[in-house]
Amino acid sequence: MGFTRRGSRMSAAVTLSRGALALLLKIISTPKQQVDAEGLSITTDFKELLNTRMIHPLQNSATSINIDDQDCELLPCRSGSGYRYFSPGAGWVNVATTSIGKYQVSNNHFLRCVQHWLEISSHQSVTELASGILWDLGDVWLGKSRVAVLFCRRAGIAQTISAVNLAFSSFARRRSAVILTDSAISQNGPPIPGEPLCITIHDLLLPDQQCVSAIDKDLLMELLGYGRSHQSKRPPTWCSEDGGELVVNGEQYIFTGLTHKRIIRQLFEAWESGQEKLRTAAVLENAESKASALSQAFSGCKVNWKNVVGYEKGNCWLVT
Template sequence: MIDQAAARLMLTIAETPGARIAGSVLSDFHPRHGRQLMEANLLMPQGETLAAPLDLDHDDEPVRLIWSGEHGGYGYYSPGADWVAVTPDRLSMFGVNMPALLVRMLAQLEIVGGAEPLALVPDAVWEIGNVRLPGRSKPVPLWVARRLSDPDCWSAFVTATRVRPAPGLRIVLSTTPTGRLPKQMFAGHEIVGVGDVADHAAGIAVDPALLAVRIRTGTLPADVPISMSADGGSVTVRGKRYTFTGPKQRAIIRHLYEAWENGEPECLTDAVLEAADCANSVNTLTKAFSGRKDWQEFIKVEGGRCWIQC
């Protein structure tokens, strides 16, 4: 068992470029929690480092280590020209054991089929499979990603979503804290910070009930005027939520939302209806949304074009 402090440390290490941490940092600042992670097989030795980080005599900057035959080991000279030896245990680097982390993180989730995680982006994005969540009649595809706040990792993630489009709804569990995730949203994808849905009594394991509620309610940053649920079933505009059940209506909303999100909101109405597979007789949005008028509160139609206005 790892406690919450160890779980937070694990997620922090997972966000570093190589998912690694120096042994000196663990021993100096996280001795107990680092030991928990190593005993849980979540951290493993990975070579050596030749820098001693956070040395108080050097303004907290990493100090390059040198080999001394006289002293028989690595170390550095202090500002007073005194030799400071660095013991072998402090030279070790420790890396995240990603297979073990994924097992621990997903331990409480029911994965359909039990397939092994597939790396879609090396060392950054993994396809887990379909997961069953409380209150949902159908399993939901699940990915796990790390370092989504890094521009290169985010770009690789975006490419992966385009190569393998979401079939309606896909959950992406991210080791990146929610506050550091890009504000850009993708239709069909619900990105959730692991820390937001972890079971506090089980370290880093995701709580299925919390995840189900998080997916159902969603979140909307204060400066984003419109958001669409990952499954396309609802859209929230300036705090008001609109729910759509018909597949063609959802397709229309998704099309217009993606156009708005891409910065080119105006669409040809005929093209929108065609993309939604509407019949030839359904040649206006009024007919497509027959029986309700609330869509007119945020969708504007003029001169053969339509767009979301928020």
């Protein structure tokens, strides 16, 4: 299930303070992404979330407010703004609307903002992969590597990880993905297929970053093994987890097609394990390609793939 991009300009302009983001993630981690204002201090962070429309009031159903362990009946103010109650000692006391009732996270608005913070194209829609749990935010370029970015809420619960595990079993880009979370991920759930990087949004903020208008993509690159420090330690022949980047004898090849990536990764794994050749038919089947020949599968590929892929007599291999 996706949603349209209306209102994306409003999302693009949102900057949150570090404290407001922390409060927002705390509310997101609740079962219904709701907070009861009466039991919450109406802080500057709370007001910031209201002003940026990250949270919105639910229809107010409060009929009383607890004052000094006594329930006082709430009545609408005659001015039509806010509420009031009668105190024997102080008379009529006004109560701000923000101090009562429930508030809920504007989920779509928040997810669009995360897209903007990562510079994900506004043309990519957000897709719900597990109901109320996991969303695909689209692809982000980290250097020359394309990575799928997802958001998972309530990540600290084992039941959540079970739902993510099930959703990822059919997620085509699981070998090149990062899951942003609202909290530290549970270690009690089953392993997620493809072993994606799972990291809280707060862990991607710079230590001195007080206002959040972007997520640190350089740190993401380092964590995923695409950063400069990792590149300097790579062996002469190397392949990214998704097969999108292949280095042979220091020469780099970038593959963007999903089928091409799957083929390259298979050939690299075979080479790495010392297996000389693979059956071409099996490679194409594992890559979920409908092509009957390797040359057909790579038709339209802009990379000079024949420099690194050998094939003949029904077999194929990585040329190193």
